[in-house]
Amino acid sequence: MTLIVIAIPVALLIAASAVAAFIWAARSDQFEDLDTPAVRMLNEDPAIQNLGRPDEY
Amino acid sequence: MTLAVGTNQESLIDESIREKSSQALCTHCGQAMPKSFQTTSVEKFCCAGCEAVWLMLHECGLEKYYAMQTAEGSSPNRPHRNSSQAYLDHAEFQSRHVQTLDDDRLRAELRLDGLKCGACLWLLEALPRLERGLMNSRVDLGRSVIALEWVSAQTSLSKIAQRIAALGYQVRPIGTLASRQEWRRQDRIWLIDIAVAGAISGNVMAIAFALYGAQFSWMDDPTRQFLQWTSVLLAAIAVLWPGRLFLRNAMNAIRARRPHMDLPIALALAAGLIGGAATTIAGHSGVYFESISMLVFLLLVGRFVQFRQQRSARHEIELICALVPQTARRVSPDGSLEEIPTDALRLGDQIEIPAGESVSADGLMQSAYAHFDMQLLTGESCPVRRNHGECVFAGVRLLGESPIRIDVTASGSKTRAAGIAQMVEDAIAKRPPTVEFANRIAGWFLLVVVVMAIAVGICWWFIDPSRVPSVVVAMLVVTCPCALGLATPLTMVSSLGKAARAGILIRGGDVLERIAKRGTIVLDKTGTVTEGSMRVMSVVGDCKSVRLAALLEAHSAHPVGKAIVEHWHNHKHESLFEECASLATPVVCDVQEFLGQGIAGTIDGQRLEVGSVGFVTRSGATCSAELLSGCQSSVVEGFSPALIALDGVVVAVLAIGDPVRIDAADFVRGLQMSGWSVWLASGDLSQITNKVGSALGIAPSQVRGACTPEEKVSIIHSQLLRPVVMVGDGVNDLPAMAAADVGIAVRQGAQATIAHADVALTGGGLRQVMSLIEGAQRTMRTIHINFAISIAYNAIGGTLAALGLISPFIAAVLMPLSGLTVTAVALRMPRFSSSADPLRSGVRQ
Numbered sequence: 010m011t012l013i014v015i016a017i018p019v020a021l022l023i024a025a026s027a028v029a030a031f032i033w034a035a036r037s038d039q040f041e042d043l044d045t046p047a048v049r050m051l052n053e054d055p056a057i058q059n060l061g062r063p064d065e066y
Numbered sequence: 067m068t069l070a071v072g073t074n075q076e077s078l079i080d081e082s083i084r085e086k087s088s089q090a091l092c093t094h095c096g097q098a099m100p101k102s103f104q105t106t107s108v109e110k111f112c113c114a115g116c117e118a119v120w121l122m123l124h125e126c127g128l129e130k131y132y133a134m135q136t137a138e139g140s141s142p143n144r145p146h147r148n149s150s151q152a153y154l155d156h157a158e159f160q161s162r163h164v165q166t167l168d169d170d171r172l173r174a175e176l177r178l179d180g181l182k183c184g185a186c187l188w189l190l191e192a193l194p195r196l197e198r199g200l201m202n203s204r205v206d207l208g209r210s211v212i213a214l215e216w217v218s219a220q221t222s223l224s225k226i227a228q229r230i231a232a233l234g235y236q237v238r239p240i241g242t243l244a245s246r247q248e249w250r251r252q253d254r255i256w257l258i259d260i261a262v263a264g265a266i267s268g269n270v271m272a273i274a275f276a277l278y279g280a281q282f283s284w285m286d287d288p289t290r291q292f293l294q295w296t297s298v299l300l301a302a303i304a305v306l307w308p309g310r311l312f313l314r315n316a317m318n319a320i321r322a323r324r325p326h327m328d329l330p331i332a333l334a335l336a337a338g339l340i341g342g343a344a345t346t347i348a349g350h351s352g353v354y355f356e357s358i359s360m361l362v363f364l365l366l367v368g369r370f371v372q373f374r375q376q377r378s379a380r381h382e383i384e385l386i387c388a389l390v391p392q393t394a395r396r397v398s399p400d401g402s403l404e405e406i407p408t409d410a411l412r413l414g415d416q417i418e419i420p421a422g423e424s425v426s427a428d429g430l431m432q433s434a435y436a437h438f439d440m441q442l443l444t445g446e447s448c449p450v451r452r453n454h455g456e457c458v459f460a461g462v463r464l465l466g467e468s469p470i471r472i473d474v475t476a477s478g479s480k481t482r483a484a485g486i487a488q489m490v491e492d493a494i495a496k497r498p499p500t501v502e503f504a505n506r507i508a509g510w511f512l513l514v515v516v517v518m519a520i521a522v523g524i525c526w527w528f529i530d531p532s533r534v535p536s537v538v539v540a541m542l543v544v545t546c547p548c549a550l551g552l553a554t555p556l557t558m559v560s561s562l563g564k565a566a567r568a569g570i571l572i573r574g575g576d577v578l579e580r581i582a583k584r585g586t587i588v589l590d591k592t593g594t595v596t597e598g599s600m601r602v603m604s605v606v607g608d609c610k611s612v613r614l615a616a617l618l619e620a621h622s623a624h625p626v627g628k629a630i631v632e633h634w635h636n637h638k639h640e641s642l643f644e645e646c647a648s649l650a651t652p653v654v655c656d657v658q659e660f661l662g663q664g665i666a667g668t669i670d671g672q673r674l675e676v677g678s679v680g681f682v683t684r685s686g687a688t689c690s691a692e693l694l695s696g697c698q699s700s701v702v703e704g705f706s707p708a709l710i711a712l713d714g715v716v717v718a719v720l721a722i723g724d725p726v727r728i729d730a731a732d733f734v735r736g737l738q739m740s741g742w743s744v745w746l747a748s749g750d751l752s753q754i755t756n757k758v759g760s761a762l763g764i765a766p767s768q769v770r771g772a773c774t775p776e777e778k779v780s781i782i783h784s785q786l787l788r789p790v791v792m793v794g795d796g797v798n799d800l801p802a803m804a805a806a807d808v809g810i811a812v813r814q815g816a817q818a819t820i821a822h823a824d825v826a827l828t829g830g831g832l833r834q835v836m837s838l839i840e841g842a843q844r845t846m847r848t849i850h851i852n853f854a855i856s857i858a859y860n861a862i863g864g865t866l867a868a869l870g871l872i873s874p875f876i877a878a879v880l881m882p883l884s885g886l887t888v889t890a891v892a893l894r895m896p897r898f899s900s901s902a903d904p905l906r907s908g909v910r911q
Contacts, residue, residue, distance in 0.1 A: 013289055017273075017296055024265050031261045035254045044208035048184040049191070 094120045095234070096141035115145035119232055126195045134185035143180045143234025151227035151237075153393040158410040160223075162242045170218050171201060175246065176227070176237040178205065178212045189233060197221055197229050211240065239392055256370045263308035263366050266300050267359035273297050274356040287349075294346045301342065301355035305335050309362040311369070331365065334358075334512035341520055357542070361512065394426040395419075397471060408460075411477035420469050427460050428481045429472035436470045439463040449624070459483065465624075486775055486801055507853070515545045515864075522868045537870050544863035544872065544880060557852060557892040561845040570838050571826040580807045581839055582846040584741040586785040588778075588802065590794035591748030591758055594812050595730040595832065598795065600625040600722055602633035603705050606696030607718030611710045613638070614652075615676045615720075618667045621657045626708055626722050627665065630676070633720075664708075675711045682709040682716060689716040696721075704757030723754075726761055733832040734762045737839075743787050747773045749798055778802035793835060810835060852888045859884040 034040065092099060093109040094116035111117035119142075123129055135142055153159055165173045180186070186205075190212060193203040199220025204213045214226055227237050240246070273293050280290055305313070316332030338358040395403045397416040408426050411417070416432065419425050425438075437449040440462045449465050452458050458472055461483035478484065523538045562572050572578065589595050605612060616634030619627035657667040664677015675682050679697060683689065689697075689709070693716050697707045700721035710718045737744050745768045748755040752771030759769035770781060775798045782790050782805045792799065792806035803809025803823055811823035812832070827834045863880060866872050872880070 014292060017292075021269060021296075021300075024269055028261055028265045032258050035257045035261070038250070040253070040257055041250070042206045042208060045187065045204075045206055048187055048207060051184055 092116050094142055095144045097144065113144075115232065119145050119234070122196060122232075123189075128189065128192055128195065131185055131189045134188060135183070137185075140182045140185070143182075145234050146231040146236055151224040151231070152405040153407040154223040154227050156407050156410055159239070159407045162409070163239055164223065165243055167215065171215055172218050172223070173213065173215045174223060175211055175213045175240060177240040178210050178230075178235055178237055180235040181205070181207060181210050186235070190230070190235065193226070193229065197226055200226055212237065256366075259308040259311070260363070260366050260370060263304055263359065263363035266304040266308075267356065267363045270297050270300050270304075270359045271356045273300075291346070291349070297355040298339075298343050298346050301339055301358050304359040304362050305339050308366055309335055312362075312365070331361070331512075334516060335362070337513065337516050341516060357512070391424050391426040394474075394477075409478050411474050413474060413476075415474045416471055417474060418469050418471050419464050421464060421467050424463050425458050425460050425472070427472075427474045427477035429458060429474045429476075431456050431458055431470065431472055433468075433470035433472075436468075437465040439465055486798075515542065518864070518868070526870070533870060537867065540872050540876075541864055541867035544867045545860045557845060557849045560892060561841065565838065565841055568834070568837060568841075569827065570834055570841075572838075573824045577808055577824040578842040578845050580789045581791060582842040583789055584787075585789040585791065585807070586743045586745065586787045587737060587791045587793065587835075588745040588747055588781060588785075588806065589734075590778075590792075590799045591746060591755055592724060592750055593795035594793055595734075595746070595758065595762065596724040596726050598724065600629035601725050602629050603703075603721040603723045603725060604700070605718060605720055607693050607710075607716075609718070611712065611717045612720070614669055614674055614712070615710045615718075617652065617654050617669060618657065618665055618674055618676055621654070621667070622659055622665050624659075624665075626706075627676075629722055630708070630720065673713050676708060679707060679709060682711045685714065687711040687714045687716050693719050704754050726758055727832060729832050731762050733836060734764060736836055738763070740839075743785075744768065745781065745785075746770070747778050747781050747802070749773055749775075775799070775801045779805045782806050793832075810838070848892060852891050855887055855891065856884050859887075 091097065091110070092112035094111060097112055099110055099112050109117075109120065111120065123131055131142070160172075163174055163176075167173050178190070181190075187207060190205050191203050194200045197216075200214065200216045202213075202215040205211070206213070212230075214223070216223070216226060230237055273296060276285075277290065277293055277297075279285075312328045312332045312335060315328035319329050335358055338355070342355055342358075392408060393405050394408050394411055394415075394417045396406050396411065397418055398404055403418060411427055417427065417429070431452050431454050433454065435451060435453045437451050438458060440450050440459075457475070460477070460481035464470060476482075479488075519538050519541050522541060523534050526534045526537050558578065561578060565572050592598055602612075612630065612634055616631045619630045622628075652670040655668050657665065659665045660677065660681060663681035664675060666673070666675045666677075668674065675687070687709075693709075696719040697709070700707045700719065700723075703721065703723075705721040705723035708720045708722050709716050710720070734744050744762075744764055746755065746759045746762065746764050747770045748758075750771060755771030756766065756769055759766065770777070773781070778792075778799065779801045782792060782802050789807035791808045791810060792803045793810045793812055794800075794803055795812045800809075803811070808825065809823045810825045810827065812827050812835075825838060827838075863872070863884075
């Protein structure tokens with residue numbers, strides 16, 4: 010009994026933190042575009058790396 | 067290819083290029099080089115645009131693009147030239163579509179056409195290297211959207227868009243900033259709700275297993291109470307947070323005194339939660355919290371999928387609006403032309419429409435006359451003439467060679483095209499929410515089970531109080547609606563997959579449910595039961611004159627001209643024309659096209675005229691009696707005659723028409739035999755529509771010609787025999803397709819049509835419609851069998867449990883059995899098989 014009273018709330022806390030992590034991910038648009046990243050990661054090269062830093066040119 | 071030598075017709079040149087394609091290819095776009103092009107360098111370019119892009123990419127070190135394209139098996143797009151994108155910088159456009167980030171950085175999202183593969187993505191995301199001031203560029207492949215961020219002091223959106231156009235992609239505006247942000251917000255809410263419901267139902271399920279276990283082994287009371295209270299708490303969160311959607315809909319239904327499918331669901335949720343809490347407070351065991359939270363989770367997932375479908379439909383509506391140009395050339399008071407977004411047009415502005423382009427606003431003709439292709443709005447296949455002062459509508463295409471001017475009477479959302487888009491939206495909104503068979507049953511089922519469990523519990527309370535918990539639990543476990551919930555989705559998913567393999571793309575399972583019943587089917591004429599393009603149906607008189615007519619008509623872009631050229635191409639190898647093959651191709655000169663009437667020219671010194679009866683006989687051409695009767699008979703058959711006259715003598719009569727598809731008559735007969743009521747509705751002339759109707763065996767009372775899109779919708783609404791199915795191919799059928807219970811798009815029509823249709827047929831054959839209907843009926847039969855199985859199982863199991871004959875443990879073992887039976891039945895049943903197989907060959911042709 011004593012064990013379960015501690016174990017279940019701990020388990021629920023872990024679950025709650027997972028849900029919180031998901032909510033954070035959803036709010037930061039991680040689920041916005043599920044197709045492109047799969048292709049984009051194949052294009053790992055300097056042209057992409059330099060994006061957003063036009064000062065270099 | 068003898069034809070190509072003497073004429074300058076563009077398509078024929080294209081053909082000759084293709085034939086020589088083995089010799090030289092453009093280094094950039096990979097297309098064949100024009101014959102005239104001479105170069106000694108290694109790099110060859112078909113045009114200055116390709117060369118510029120090639121140089122640009124090499125200067126910026128982006129030449130890897132070509133290697134990537136080759137690896138992906140595609141080739142670069144040809145650059146789009148002289149596309150002015152000035153409207154993108156207009157204040158009106160910027161206020162609706164451009165977002166201001168900090169320190170004068172701006173952000174905009176645009177629709178991107180021409181995306182093909184990973185190499186396109188790579189090139190477009192490397193754009194900041196090419197365009198100074200562009201800070202970031204992100205592409206969303208799935209939705210074909212590009213997000214751009216730039217510094218307004220260094221560059222402008224139109225410059226960036228021009229750069230993108232030069233690379234062979236085209237940008238178009240999509241929904242306004244506000245609507246896109248709202249969609250994103252809703253998306254997030256759905257995802258979070260589903261995540262919460264899923265996490266809770268998983269945890270409650272785990273606790274429930276422990277409590278089931280307690281029924282046949284020992285568990286002390288405080289532990290059991292603790293577990294139950296935890297479940298109550300979690301289930302309450304699930305019902306009140308993610309489940310608020312159902313509670314809110316149910317409240318609205320009660321307030322509006324209108325039944326809604328969410329009402330029984332909300333009742334079941336509330337009854338389960340309150341009943342469970344009450345037994346827990348009373349200190350008894352009553353565990354159905356896992357069913358409640360699981361139900362919330364599964365229903366939410368279903369709703370989310372539906373929401374995404376509706377949203378993508380709305381997204382595509384903007385494509386119809388996109389058929390109307392987004393920009394207009396306004397004539398300034400000083401006579402100069404200025405390119406502005408159509409939203410900035412004001413009443414009374416005068417705009418110029420370039421030849422061959424679509425009209426960008428509704429307005430009154432200021433030029434003397436012009437011909438328009440109205441197919442988008444009305445479905446009429448013939449060009450329509452408009453004189454000075456008459457109305458023209460946005461979205462119709464200007465034919466002919468000279469630009470016209472119109473005075474704007476309505477623009478943007480007030481145009482007729484925008485009205486059609488609005489009708490589509492209204493129809494989708496008005497369509498009663500699809501209450502699928504399973505959903506209809508599930509809510510009531512759960513309610514019945516909960517009520518019966520409570521009743522059985524009360525009965526057992528009087529018989530033997532100690533057995534109440536185990537009997538109630540066994541009953542709830544054995545009647546768990548898993549099998550019920552499994553039957554429909556499984557059958558639907560396997561059906562949709564089989565249909566897709568047969569070339570029938572179905573938007574959702576509810577479509578199958580609606581089409582499985584016999585009702586009314588409304589067919590569009592042009593492009594649906596007919597081929598959708600003009601053909602030469604028969605030739606009376608001198609067949610060889612067709613060759614001369616084809617040479618002349620090669621100069622015309624008119625549908626009739628194209629039909630004659632095509633007829634010649636298809637028949638020139640026949641023995642009848644053998645002698646012509648050896649003849650030198652004569653030179654055509656003095657070509658004069660009289661739009662809507664005919665074409666005239668000189669071939670080998672002979673005056674040749676091809677056109678309507680009135681046109682050819684206006685200068686007193688003589689016509690023999692035989693040809694005259696040929697003329698009349700083609701009119702009687704519903705075709706329009708085209709005359710060929712050589713030096714004032716009519717030598718041949720061609721019957722031009724849009725032929726009925728070969729399988730159309732069998733299709734209509736098949737439908738009528740199986741009890742469907744078949745209608746034919748067309749935007750084309752009544753005379754032609756009636757002719758086609760009678761050829762198909764449709765009663766004259768069920769044939770409507772000269773229908774506007776609005777009239778088609780009213781035909782749909784006036785049908786009593788439901789479901790109403792609309793089969794069409796054009797944008798003008800869209801409102802009717804949306805208003806019908808099921809909208810089916812035949813062949814690869816306009817993208818907007820495909821996007822809105824419930825079903826898209828890729829093979830083009832009407833037999834696929836038949837196959838769809840039969841498949842839907844078989845699918846529904848399977849679903850009903852599955853329901854019978856699981857309800858029988860639940861009834862027997864539930865009764866045994868209520869009588870106290872099975873323990874919760876045995877019930878937990880029996881539970882998956884019904885699920886397995888249902889799964890086996892769903893996957894075993896053949897659908898879209900027998901009738902779909904012969905069609906597959908049809909799909910490929």
